[in-house]
Amino acid sequence: MTTQPPSLDLNLLSLFHVMLKTQSVQKSAKILEVSPSAVSKGISKLRRWYGDPLFIRTPAGFCATAFALSLMDDLKESLFQINEITDRRPNIFTGNQNFHCIFESPFEEVFLSGIADEVAKRFASSTLKISGWRIDSLEKIISGEADLGVCGLENYQASKYRVATLPYYISHDVLLEDQPCVYVQKDHEALQHEWSLDRFVDYDHVAIEWEASAEWALDDVLKQQGYKRRVTLTVEGFEQALRVAAQPHQRRLVIAPSYCRGLAAARYPNLRVLPIPLANDEARKISVLFTMLWHKRSNNSLKVEWLRRAVKSQLSSQLPTTRPEAQMGDPSSSSI
Numbered sequence: 001m002t003t004q005p006p007s008l009d010l011n012l013l014s015l016f017h018v019m020l021k022t023q024s025v026q027k028s029a030k031i032l033e034v035s036p037s038a039v040s041k042g043i044s045k046l047r048r049w050y051g052d053p054l055f056i057r058t059p060a061g062f063c064a065t066a067f068a069l070s071l072m073d074d075l076k077e078s079l080f081q082i083n084e085i086t087d088r089r090p091n092i093f094t095g096n097q098n099f100h101c102i103f104e105s106p107f108e109e110v111f112l113s114g115i116a117d118e119v120a121k122r123f124a125s126s127t128l129k130i131s132g133w134r135i136d137s138l139e140k141i142i143s144g145e146a147d148l149g150v151c152g153l154e155n156y157q158a159s160k161y162r163v164a165t166l167p168y169y170i171s172h173d174v175l176l177e178d179q180p181c182v183y184v185q186k187d188h189e190a191l192q193h194e195w196s197l198d199r200f201v202d203y204d205h206v207a208i209e210w211e212a213s214a215e216w217a218l219d220d221v222l223k224q225q226g227y228k229r230r231v232t233l234t235v236e237g238f239e240q241a242l243r244v245a246a247q248p249h250q251r252r253l254v255i256a257p258s259y260c261r262g263l264a265a266a267r268y269p270n271l272r273v274l275p276i277p278l279a280n281d282e283a284r285k286i287s288v289l290f291t292m293l294w295h296k297r298s299n300n301s302l303k304v305e306w307l308r309r310a311v312k313s314q315l316s317s318q319l320p321t322t323r324p325e326a327q328m329g330d331p332s333s334s335s336i
Contacts, residue, residue: 008049010082015042016068017075019055023062077169077297097126097303101311102140102149104133106239107290110263111176111318112150118310132237135212141170141295147304148294150175150311152210152257155287156217161210163289169296173308175315176259176290179283180218182274183245183254183264190253190274197227197277204232204252206241217286218255221278239263246271257288 018028019039029036047054055062099119103112108130119128131137133151140146154162155177163172182200184190190199201222207214207229214234222228235241238256245254246268255276256264264271276283292311298304 009045012042012046012049013075013079015039016046016054016071017079019043019062020064020068020072020075023055023064025062097123098129099126099303099307100129100131100140100146101307102131102133102137102146102151104149104151104290105237106260106263107150107152110259111315112311114317115310115314118314122306122310138170138293141293142167144295144297147298147307148292148311150290150292152178152288153291154217155289156220156285158220159217161216163291166293171294171296171299173292173312174289175292175312178257178259178288178290180255180276180286180288181258181261182276183242183256183260183271184274185245185250186270186272188251188272191272195274195277197222197225200253200277201227201229203230205229206244206252206254207231207234208238208241208255209234209236218276221282221285225282242268242271257290259290 015028015032018031019025022028022031025036025039025043029039032039043055050067052067053065054068055064057063097119101115108115116128116130119126131140131146133149137146137149137151141149153166156162159165163174166172182190190203193199210216214231219229233244233252235244238260241254241256242260242264244250244252258273261273264273276286278286292308294304294308
């Protein structure tokens with residue numbers, strides 16, 4: 001009769017996690033730098049502990065059981081928490097620190113351009129990696145590859161990209177609420193006539209692709225009122241969209257955050273701003289919440305706590321020099 005071991009060596013959890021990923025004794029042994037027989041013995045101990053085969057040999061190799069797969073997410077999370085505890089030392093603010101932040105562009109350029117200097121000043125031997133927000137960025141925060149990120153989330157209740165739909169293990173802090181606006185050239189005919197929703201949809205539009213989609217809350221709100229944008233050009237980011245708007249004889253409408261007004265004024269002085277012509281209640285639906293995200297396992301991390309404070313400090317230092325409407329975005333005037 002097989003009996004359960006009196007206790008479980010926690011090192012076996014790392015072996016279990018690697019085996020779940022590789023489904024191979026040989027590959028797991030190579031990653032863990034142990035012999036294949038050590039991996040097999042470890043799996044045997046885990047089988048006795050859980051009372052489950054965990055891995056079944058098939059003609060194609062090992063295959064994890066349903067029970068083993070059910071443990072994968074919790075196991076991954078537990079190992080991260082163990083690593084976080086072992087990395088927490090009294091001298092956390094001395095020596096080498098490695099930071100990885102993911103910032104939506106151009107939010108980093110407008111508000112957080114001084115973050116690298118802050119990190120270098122506080123941690124002399126540190127390294128900082130700043131990446132742009134991409135479709136896999138949240139997964140990088142979840143996996144621990146990145147410390148935190150800042151991205152825009154929609155305020156629209158029907159959107160799947162809003163604060164309420166974040167995974168339960170992601171912590172957040174809303175930094176800024178922004179009302180997107182329309183950027184056009186100073187001689188654009190839209191500035192010469194009464195601005196209305198009919199005129200707004202009458203022009204061609206430039207769309208920005210975000211999370212592999214060029215549609216966002218605005219398109220839903222317009223659809224509810226019987227309107228649809230005519231998108232004839234899709235680009236990857238707001239800077240590219242503003243560059244398109246500034247091209248000679250360009251007549252497409254470009255929508256970008258209100259906080260981009262200062263950046264646009266510096267780079268493209270020929271641009272002007274119009275509000276998206278929606279009633280107040282409808283306009284609020286399309287506001288964007290620029291939000292700082294980090295994993296809950298880092299709630300007590302002194303390093304991530306310092307990084308969060310540094311981001312908020314940088315933002316606060318920039319907001320007073322930014323036009324007041326950037327905080328909620330009231331682009332009622334045509335000048336940038």
